[in-house]
Structures are given as C-alpha cells and as structure tokens.
Amino acid sequence: MGSIVALVVIVVAVVVLAKLIRIVPQGYEWTVEMFGKYTGTLTPGLHFLIPFVYNIGRKMNMMEQVLDVPSQDVITKDNAVVRVDGVVFYQVLDAAKAAYEVANLETAALALIMTNIRTVLGSMDLDESLSQRDAINAKLLTVIDEATHPWGVKVTRIEIKDISPPRDLVDAMARQMKAEREKRANILDAEGFRQAAILKADGEKQSAILEAEGKKEAAFREAEARERLAEAEAKATTMVSDAIAGGDVNALNYFVATKYVEALVEMAKSPNQKTLLLPMESTGILGSLAGIAELAKDSLGSQRSQAQVAPQPPRTPPQVR
Amino acid sequence: MHYIWWIVALLLIGGEVIMPGYFMLWIGIAAAAMGIVLFAVPDLGPLFQAVLFAAFTFVSCFAYWKFVRPRLARVPSGNERLNRRGEQLIGQRFTLCDAIINGRGKAKVGDGMWLVNGPDLPVGATVEVTGIDGTTLRVKAVEVG
Numbered sequence: 001m002g003s004i005v006a007l008v009v010i011v012v013a014v015v016v017l018a019k020l021i022r023i024v025p026q027g028y029e030w031t032v033e034m035f036g037k038y039t040g041t042l043t044p045g046l047h048f049l050i051p052f053v054y055n056i057g058r059k060m061n062m063m064e065q066v067l068d069v070p071s072q073d074v075i076t077k078d079n080a081v082v083r084v085d086g087v088v089f090y091q092v093l094d095a096a097k098a099a100y101e102v103a104n105l106e107t108a109a110l111a112l113i114m115t116n117i118r119t120v121l122g123s124m125d126l127d128e129s130l131s132q133r134d135a136i137n138a139k140l141l142t143v144i145d146e147a148t149h150p151w152g153v154k155v156t157r158i159e160i161k162d163i164s165p166p167r168d169l170v171d172a173m174a175r176q177m178k179a180e181r182e183k184r185a186n187i188l189d190a191e192g193f194r195q196a197a198i199l200k201a202d203g204e205k206q207s208a209i210l211e212a213e214g215k216k217e218a219a220f221r222e223a224e225a226r227e228r229l230a231e232a233e234a235k236a237t238t239m240v241s242d243a244i245a246g247g248d249v250n251a252l253n254y255f256v257a258t259k260y261v262e263a264l265v266e267m268a269k270s271p272n273q274k275t276l277l278l279p280m281e282s283t284g285i286l287g288s289l290a291g292i293a294e295l296a297k298d299s300l301g302s303q304r305s306q307a308q309v310a311p312q313p314p315r316t317p318p319q320v321r
Numbered sequence: 322m323h324y325i326w327w328i329v330a331l332l333l334i335g336g337e338v339i340m341p342g343y344f345m346l347w348i349g350i351a352a353a354a355m356g357i358v359l360f361a362v363p364d365l366g367p368l369f370q371a372v373l374f375a376a377f378t379f380v381s382c383f384a385y386w387k388f389v390r391p392r393l394a395r396v397p398s399g400n401e402r403l404n405r406r407g408e409q410l411i412g413q414r415f416t417l418c419d420a421i422i423n424g425r426g427k428a429k430v431g432d433g434m435w436l437v438n439g440p441d442l443p444v445g446a447t448v449e450v451t452g453i454d455g456t457t458l459r460v461k462a463v464e465v466g
Contacts, residue, residue, distance in 0.1 A: 014348060017382060021343055027404050044404075046343055053373035063406040093407055096457035141433065149436060154406060154456050156433055159445050309464030 019051040025200040031057035040093050057249035058099035064156065065297055067106060067113075071162070074118050078124040080169060086160045088113055088144075094152025104149045109148060113158065116143050126165060180207055250295045326352050351377035355376070388440035409452035410435075413465060421460075428458065447455045 006258070024030050030042040033055045042056075042173050071085035091108065092098040102108050121129050129136065140158045148155050165173070215301050244252055333349030354377045359365065365373075402408045410430065418434060419427035423444045427434045428448060439448060441458035448460035 003367045006367040009368070009371040009375055013371075013378050017347065017378055018344060020382065021347075025342060048382075064406075091406055093405075093453075097455055145434060146436075148455050152455050154435075 016051050021049055021273065022047040022049050022056065027061065027063045027090075028059055029062050030059050031096055031099050038096055038100060058095070060091050060092050060095040060098055064089055068109060069110065069113055069117070070113055070163075072117070074121045076121055076124060076126045076129055080165055081130070082121070082126065082166075083119055084121060084160060085162055086113070086117065088155060088159075089126045089157040089319070090148070090153050090155045092152060093154050095206070097150070097152025105151065105153065109144075109155075109241055112147055113140070113144055116147075116161070119143075121163075126169075130163055130255045133163075136160055187194060215261040215281065233318075248298075250298060253295060254292075323356045326356035326359060330356060346382045348378055349379040351375075354381070358401070367389075407456070407458065410450045410458060411452060412450060412451050414447050415460075416441055417444055417446045417448060425457075428460065 022042060022043045025046045028044065031038055032040045032042055034051065034053060036055075038057060039054070067088040067090065069088060071083050074084050074199040075081055088109065092162075098105055098214055117140065120143075124132070137158055137160060140160075141155065144158060147153045153287045164170075174211070188318050194215070240252075330349045330352035332427045333345040333352060335347060337343075337345040351374055355370065355374050359370070359375065367375070415430050415435075416426040416465040417437070418424055421439055423436060424438055424441070426437050426439075436457045437448060437460045438454065438457050440462055442448065442462055445464050447464045447465050451461050452459040459461045
C-alpha cells in the first residue's frame with residue numbers, strides 16, 4: 001500500500017514539475033492565462049509558471065507566414081469574368097491581440113483578402129487589371145493592412161499571382177493584337193506605295209521638263225542657224241548683184257550656162273544611166289548656147305566698136321532646131 | 322537501496338544531455354540527493370522516500386530559479402529583436418506618406434506602410450521611431466539637416 005502511494009507521489013511530482021518549467025522556442029510567443037484570463041506573454045526561452053494558477057493559452061507563431069489565396073472568379077468593371085489567385089505574407093506582431101482579438105486568424109485574413117480582391121478588381125476594367133498589378137497590390141495592401149491592424153497582425157505583402165480571363169476572351173485578345181499588327185503593316189505598305197508613286201511621277205515630270213527644254217533650246221538654235229543661213233545667202237546675193245551691177249549681166253549668163261553644162265556632163269557620166277533622160281527643156285540648154293552666142297557677139301561688138309578694124313569673128317554655130 | 326537512486330540520477334542526467342528540456346535535470350539532482358540521504362539513513366519507508374524526493378525536486382528547481390539563474394546574467398546577444406519586426410525599426414528614420422492627424426498617420430517603411438503614432442505632422446515629414454505598440458510605431462519628429 002505504502003509503495004503505491006509513494007509511486008503516485010513521484011508521478012504527481014514529475015507532472016507538476018513538467019508544468020512548472022516552460023521552454024518557448026525561438027519564433028514563438030506563448031500567452032499566459034491566470035484562471036482563464038490573459039495576464040502576459042512568454043517570450044522565447046526558459047520560464048517558470050506556477051502550476052494550477054497560470055496556464056499556457058495560445059502558442060503564437062511570430063514568424064512571417066505565407067498564405068495562399070485560393071483562386072476565385074471575379075467580375076471586372078466591364079463584365080469580364082477572370083480567375084484570380086494570390087499570395088499573402090503576414091506576421092504576428094502582437095501575440096495577445098492575434099490570440100484573442102480574432103477567433104480564427106487565417107480564415108479571417110483570407111476572407112478579408114478575397115473580398116477585397118473582388119472590390120479592387122471590380123472597380124477596374126479588364127485591360128487595366130491585367131496591366132496594373134502593382135497598383136492592385138498596393139491598393140490591397142493599404143486596405144488589408146489597416147483592417148488587420150486590430151488583430152496585431154502586419155500584412156507585409158500581397159501579390160496577385162495570376163489573372164486569367166476565360167479562354168474565348170484570351171483568343172479574342174490574341175486576334176485583336178494580330179489585327180493591330182496587320183493594320184500597321186498594311187498602312188506601312190500603302191504608305192510605301194504612295195511614296196514610290198510620288199517619286200516616280202516626280203521623276204517623269206522632271207524628265208518631261210528637261211526634254212521640252214532641250215527641244216526649245218534646239219529650236220532656238222535651229223532658228224538662229226536658219227537666220228544665219230538666210231543672212232549669208234542674202235549677203236551672197238548682195239555680193240553677186242553688186243558684182244553684176246558693177247559688171248555685165250552676161251557674166252551671170254555665163255555662170256548659169258557653165259553650171260548647166262556641167263550638170264549635163266554629170267548626168268551623162270552616171271555609170272548606171274544608159275538612157276539619158278533630159279527632163280529639162282533641151283532648147284533651154286540650146287537657149288543657153290544662144291546666150292553664149294549673144295555673149296560672144298556682144299563682146300565682139302564692143303571690140304568692133306572699139307576697134308573697127310578687128311577681123312570678123314567666126315560665125316556662131318548654126319542653130320540646131 | 323541507495324544505489325537505485327544513484328542509477329536513476331545518472332540515467333536522468335544522461336537523458337537530459339541527450340534530450341535537452343531542463344526537465345529531467347532537476348529530477349536527476351533530486352534523485353542524487355535521495356541517494357545521499359539513503360546512504361546516511363538506510364531504512365526509510367517508501368512513502369517517506371517519495372515525499373522527500375518530491376520535495377527535493379522542487380527545492381532544486383527553486384534553488385536554480387532563485388540563485389543560479391540571476392547569475393547567468395542575460396547577455397544581450399544582439400538577436401534580442403529576432404522575430405520582432407517592429408523593434409527592429411526603432412531608431413530608424415522614415416518619411417510620412419500620410420499626415421499624422423490626431424496622432425495617427427502612416428509612414429513608408431521599405432515598400433510597405435506602417436501606422437504611426439505621434440505629434441501631428443504633414444506629409445513628407447521625417448520621423449524617427451522611438452517605440453512600438455503592437456503594430457503601431459511610436460514616432461517623434463526630427464529636423465532634417
């Protein structure tokens with residue numbers, strides 16, 4: 001009997017000692033309750049608590065913790081339904097508040113964050129929500145940090161992990177992007193053609209102008225040449241007429257006759273000309289002969305008139321008719 | 322009979338070395354004391370031995386708490402602020418991003434914001450952290466420059 005009681009005494013002593021000594025690991029804080037009422041917080045290390053009177057309440061994790069925000073469907077301002085999930089980092093700064101001010105810290109924080117994500121995204125257009133993650137994160141952090149403040153919790157970071165619109169919307173966005181690119185390509189194409197056409201037309205205009213200018217210049221020059229030619233002819237005529245005026249008209253006849261005969265000779269010499277066609281009036285030539293005769297007669301007459309004694313010139317060849 | 326207590330004492334102290342918990346140590350010391358007592362007074366009843374053992378247990382523990390622990394002067398290890406995010410900010414200076422009105426405002430710390438408690442100051446003022454209440458920083462105004 002005595003030994004059983006002894007055993008009980010030893011067991012009770014060991015249990016009481018175990019309750020007396022408390023070792024709080026680093027990274028945790030334990031709240032202490034005196035008859036169920038919070039009285040203090042145990043920091044990491046060795047502590048002695050009077051058994052029966054003091055009790056350990058909650059063991060709070062004081063390390064920064066990560067909470068996954070489950071994905072949820074959110075309707076944006078322009079009525080697009082997107083799936084959103086995220087991640088939250090928080091740290092308990094006040095163990096007592098976190099233990100007693102809120103019943104279930106994680107659930108409460110998650111509910112708060114999920115509703116706030118809906119609020120923030122609901123006030124944004126889809127395009128905005130996709131491109132302004134930073135703004136969303138900052139907005140969420142401000143609201144939630146304030147809201148969790150009474151719980152002794154500091155929300156250090158909220159990140160939206162993924163915003164995924166439904167499949168057909170993604171396809172439409174891809175199509176829109178493609179169309180945008182194609183539009184740009186087409187505009188560039190057309191602009192290129194326009195530029196090319198302008199350049200070509202400009203070149204043609206330039207070439208036409210140059211050509212016309214060339215023609216004009218040529219015409220001017222030609223006219224000038226003709227003028228000069230006419231001038232020269234006029235001069236030559238003047239000189240001839242001067243010469244005639246100064247001399248005898250018969251000199252002219254002589255020249256014409258010579259040329260006539262020379263021309264006839266040329267015709268006759270022509271190697272491929274067996275038949276000699278005389279398109280001119282043969283009598284004209286003969287007339288010129290008559291002119292020669294006249295010429296001779298004249299000169300003889302004048303000689304005779306100068307010297308009456310001059311012998312009779314040979315008779316002119318009889319006229320062939 | 323006393324050698325049983327010796328064996329128990331050695332086992333407990335050895336166990337403490339293997340699994341530190343500041344728990345078996347004092348029981349071991351008590352058991353060793355019982356060994357000495359039984360060596361001197363061999364014929365004690367088991368109930369009396371048990372009560373004496375329990376008493377020794379608490380005496381050894383109390384003795385540590387009363388006499389030994391205060392001497393292990395807690396050297397500030399520099400890690401005192403580990404896991405205490407707010408206290409790590411004490412003495413640092415930050416810029417207000419929300420004016421302090423009626424004693425409450427916000428300061429920009431890193432890329433986040435902390436609620437601050439202090440004298441009314443406009444946005445952009447520089448403040449120095451003097452302490453922390455829960456998740457609120459206590460600040461005072463500082464003159465820059």
